[in-house]
Amino acid sequence: xxxxxxxxxxxxxxxxxxxxxxxxxxxxxxxxxxxxxxxxxxxxxxxxxxxxxxxxxxxxxxxxxxxxxxxxxxxxxxxxxxxxxxxxxxxxxxxxxxxxxxxxxxxxxxxxxxxxxxxxxxxxxxxxxxxxxxxxxxxxxxxxxxxxxxxxxxxxxxxxxxxxxxxxxxxxxxxxxxxxxxxxxxxxxxxxxxxxxxxxxxxxxxxxxxxxxxxxxxxxxxxxxxxxxxxxxxxxxxxxxxxxxxxxxxxxxxxxxxxxxxxxxxxxxxxxxxxxxxxxxxxxxxxxxxxxxxxxxxxxxxxxxxxxxxxxxxxxxxxxxxxxxxxxxxxxxx
Amino acid sequence: xxxxxxxxxxxxxxxxxxxxxxxxxxxxxxxxxxxxxxxxxxxxxxxxxxxxxxxxxxxxxxxxxxxxxxxxxxxxxxxxxxxxxxxxxxxxxxxxxxxxxxxxxxxxxxxxxxxxxxxxxxxxxxxxxxxxxxxxxxxxxxxxxxxxxxxxxxxxxxxxxxxxxxxxxxxxxxxxxxxxxxxxxxxxxxxxxxxxxxxxxxxxxxxxxxxxxxxxxxxxxxxxxxxxxxxxxxxxxxxxxxxxxxxxxxxxxxxxxxxxxxxxxxxxxxxxxxxxxxxxxxxxxxxxxxxxxxxxxxxxxxxxxxxxxxxxxxxxxxxxxxxxxxxxxxxxxxxxxxxxxxxxxxxxxxxxxxxxxxxxxxxxxxxxxxxxxxxxxxxxxxxxxxxxxxxxxxxxxxxxxxxxxxxxxxxxxxxxxxxxxxxxxxxxxxxxxxxxxxxxxxxxxxxxxxxxxxxxxxxxxxxxxxxxxxxxxxxxxx
Numbered sequence: 001x002x003x004x005x006x007x008x009x010x011x012x013x014x015x016x017x018x019x020x021x022x023x024x025x026x027x028x029x030x031x032x033x034x035x036x037x038x039x040x041x042x043x044x045x046x047x048x049x050x051x052x053x054x055x056x057x058x059x060x061x062x063x064x065x066x067x068x069x070x071x072x073x074x075x076x077x078x079x080x081x082x083x084x085x086x087x088x089x090x091x092x093x094x095x096x097x098x099x100x101x102x103x104x105x106x107x108x109x110x111x112x113x114x115x116x117x118x119x120x121x122x123x124x125x126x127x128x129x130x131x132x133x134x135x136x137x138x139x140x141x142x143x144x145x146x147x148x149x150x151x152x153x154x155x156x157x158x159x160x161x162x163x164x165x166x167x168x169x170x171x172x173x174x175x176x177x178x179x180x181x182x183x184x185x186x187x188x189x190x191x192x193x194x195x196x197x198x199x200x201x202x203x204x205x206x207x208x209x210x211x212x213x214x215x216x217x218x219x220x221x222x223x224x225x226x227x228x229x230x231x232x233x234x235x236x237x238x239x240x241x242x243x244x245x246x247x248x249x250x251x252x253x254x255x256x257x258x259x260x261x262x263x264x265x266x267x268x269x270x271x272x273x274x275x276x277x278x279x280x281x282x283x284x285x286x287x288x289x290x291x292x293x294x295x296x297x298x299x300x301x302x303x304x305x306x307x308x309x310x311x312x313x314x315x316x317x318x319x320x321x322x323x324x325x326x327x328x329x330x331x332x333x334x
Numbered sequence: 335x336x337x338x339x340x341x342x343x344x345x346x347x348x349x350x351x352x353x354x355x356x357x358x359x360x361x362x363x364x365x366x367x368x369x370x371x372x373x374x375x376x377x378x379x380x381x382x383x384x385x386x387x388x389x390x391x392x393x394x395x396x397x398x399x400x401x402x403x404x405x406x407x408x409x410x411x412x413x414x415x416x417x418x419x420x421x422x423x424x425x426x427x428x429x430x431x432x433x434x435x436x437x438x439x440x441x442x443x444x445x446x447x448x449x450x451x452x453x454x455x456x457x458x459x460x461x462x463x464x465x466x467x468x469x470x471x472x473x474x475x476x477x478x479x480x481x482x483x484x485x486x487x488x489x490x491x492x493x494x495x496x497x498x499x500x501x502x503x504x505x506x507x508x509x510x511x512x513x514x515x516x517x518x519x520x521x522x523x524x525x526x527x528x529x530x531x532x533x534x535x536x537x538x539x540x541x542x543x544x545x546x547x548x549x550x551x552x553x554x555x556x557x558x559x560x561x562x563x564x565x566x567x568x569x570x571x572x573x574x575x576x577x578x579x580x581x582x583x584x585x586x587x588x589x590x591x592x593x594x595x596x597x598x599x600x601x602x603x604x605x606x607x608x609x610x611x612x613x614x615x616x617x618x619x620x621x622x623x624x625x626x627x628x629x630x631x632x633x634x635x636x637x638x639x640x641x642x643x644x645x646x647x648x649x650x651x652x653x654x655x656x657x658x659x660x661x662x663x664x665x666x667x668x669x670x671x672x673x674x675x676x677x678x679x680x681x682x683x684x685x686x687x688x689x690x691x692x693x694x695x696x697x698x699x700x701x702x703x704x705x706x707x708x709x710x711x712x713x714x715x716x717x718x719x720x721x722x723x724x725x726x727x728x729x730x731x732x733x734x735x736x737x738x739x740x741x742x743x744x745x746x747x748x749x750x751x752x753x754x755x756x757x758x759x760x761x762x763x764x765x766x767x768x769x770x771x772x773x774x775x776x777x778x779x780x781x782x783x784x785x786x787x788x789x790x791x792x793x794x795x796x797x798x799x800x801x802x803x804x805x806x807x808x809x810x811x812x
Contacts, residue, residue, distance in 0.1 A: 063763075064457055066479055143564075147629030170628035173783065257566045259775045260628055274454060275770035276763045277474060 058283035075284035095245035098181030106192035139254025397488035412703035415466035424448030463695030470688030499686030513686025515723035563627035582681035618781035636660035
């Protein structure tokens with residue numbers, strides 16, 4: 001009697017476990033966990049653990065190999081005290097200027113292509129192509145492009161310019177950062193074009209038709225249909241652009257070795273970490289740069305929130321103000 | 335539902351925590367292993383140093399001087415992997431050496447691996463023990479760390495009698511690496527151009543050198559001095575003249591420089607570190623270098639000096655063979671000592687190339703096989719003739735490229751004082767002077783843009799040097 005009850009008990013226990021594990025909810029969670037474990041492990045081993053290590057390194061005076069001494073905040077202090085490190089952030093301004101030009105050009109080309117042009121696929125591919133070349137190769141291309149008496153100088157001479165009048169593209173400190181920023185415009189513009197074009201494709205064609213029936217020209221269509229509908233993509237690209245500018249590395253590293261006043265923050269960080277083997281100081285620099293990028297991104301977000309009522313909303317701040325004013329006027333009339 | 339959520343989230347955190355600790359755990363374990371390994375090695379090394387050969391024989395690996403090439407260890411079978419930076423000749427010349435060696439030792443198989451970006455990659459690979467058997471010891475490994483990674487090759491006194499330049503990779507009287515021959519520090523030049531410019535006597539002071547460059551500019555079409563600025567490392571090469579060439583004193587770099595107050599100050603005789611950078615600064619300021627240093631190109635410069643489009647380049651003697659090979663006029667390439675005279679005496683630094691080191695994590699057979707191969711390379715292979723370098727074996731004849739060094743004493747830096755083995759590296763890394771390419775590049779920039787006088791630049795270096803000396807509590811001897 002007792003025995004049989006115990007048996008039925010275990011059977012029902014088993015059954016309930018099987019039912020529990022077989023239930024929809026549990027199954028769903030099981031699948032979620034099994035699918036997420038591997039990506040999460042990868043994410044942690046290759047992103048968060050190295051990052052945590054870097055934070056730890058930034059408090060040490062250390063080389064790659066050899067003993068480490070804990071120095072507290074000394075590395076951070078040194079980063080702020082050294083003028084050449086912070087001065088290098090000014091170089092990023094050139095790249096930001098380049099970034100603005102790049103986005104404007106990309107918008108222009110994308111809009112042209114949005115209005116059905118002949119050979120659209122060819123132009124799209126031609127513009128996108130530079131993005132597929134690796135950054136180091138781009139560096140070498142432009143190293144010879146700008147070299148004295150090479151490609152660019154030869155082209156300019158064909159147009160009748162005297163070699164004497166052509167500046168030293170990489171040596172003249174007034175223009176060498178512009179030369180370098182131009183290479184990154186050349187490389188990344190195509191990618192922006194493709195992104196903008198993708199967003200523009202989602203605009204309903206009927207809108208253009210209706211607008212042209214109402215007498216809107218292409219500029220009006222761009223200003224009042226395209227621009228508002230791809231605002232969120234533009235904001236995203238701006239944010240990517242700014243953080244990319246702060247961490248510009250390949251053009252100065254490959255083309256000028258970071259000399260002649262072209263050393264960006266990243267190049268100097270690389271120099272300190274690898275030439276001088278001061279890994280602790282370089283880690284501290286990296287963390288300060290990360291903080292700067294976060295601050296810039298948040299500031300940008302806030303700016304767009306103020307100006308455009310969050311980059312994602314279709315109603316601009318000005319429109320909201322107009323609506324509010326109207327409402328207020330109505331209330332007063334009452 | 336909520337319970338399940340809680341359960342699941344707990345499970346997740348457990349999994350994550352597990353994966354975290356797993357990583358951390360294995361990390362610390364391997365580190366522990368390394369540490370104990372190094373401790374053991376340290377012990378073995380101390381034994382080797384005191385008890386000489388017997389101590390090391392006990393561990394199964396002989397010292398390099400005990401091996402009789404061709405007769406010993408014929409029965410050892412091993413596959414050894416050799417890392418090298420010479421990617422250009424790894425599959426031709428170096429492979430040829432390996433094949434020749436394998437005729438002598440058919441049971442040992444030697445494979446080469448060429449690595450671009452050598453110093454950086456190998457530094458990282460060294461930290462996990464499984465990188466191969468023989469490598470060129472990168473400069474980033476400090477002396478105190480040799481025993482962590484490399485097999486002791488023998489004690490200093492014995493090997494120093496037999497080989498050149500062993501001081502550089504010696505710690506605590508034990509040698510961990512033997513340089514693959516050596517080079518002398520001087521200046522490569524095109525003899526024909528210097529003659530055409532009307533220079534009959536080779537310069538012995540910086541000012542005579544600059545006058546010579548001026549004559550070349552006035553009388554020929556060649557670029558008087560090619561800096562190769564944009565390659566970077568070519569600027570770092572100027573640091574090599576600070577020690578012996580500018581002071582004619584083998585104790586200067588590793589001992590005196592560290593204890594000197596303001597070492598970069600000008601002196602009346604125009605010698606010392608100031609004179610080295612004076613030569614560079616003035617050459618740039620007087621327009622005696624290439625028009626656009628930012629777009630200079632190392633590979634094509636080899637052919638240009640061969641054809642006589644470049645008159646002079648300041649680089650170690652290893653470059654001479656490459657310049658000769660780069661065109662049809664190998665006989666035009668000459669090599670002269672750096673133009674500084676100290677108290678009527680001239681000296682040139684002779685230093686070792688990259689040194690061979692053997693992995694101490696490899697199996698005993700591999701360690702022995704690697705040692706046999708290194709010994710063969712150093713003593714019987716044609717490697718030094720091929721590369722035009724000073725042979726590793728003492729008493730062998732110097733290469734003909736160094737014929738102009740007759741009147742000049744060839745010296746190598748003496749070992750640092752006890753307890754200061756890594757001080758030179760520490761101070762120059764801390765000061766960020768004499769380390770790497772950038773400080774020298776800044777001298778060129780200052781001259782090119784006229785943004786800073788040399789005296790200001792050298793004062794800045796003096797300040798940095800002093801700060802580093804203070805940081806390491808170095809005693810200053812006036």
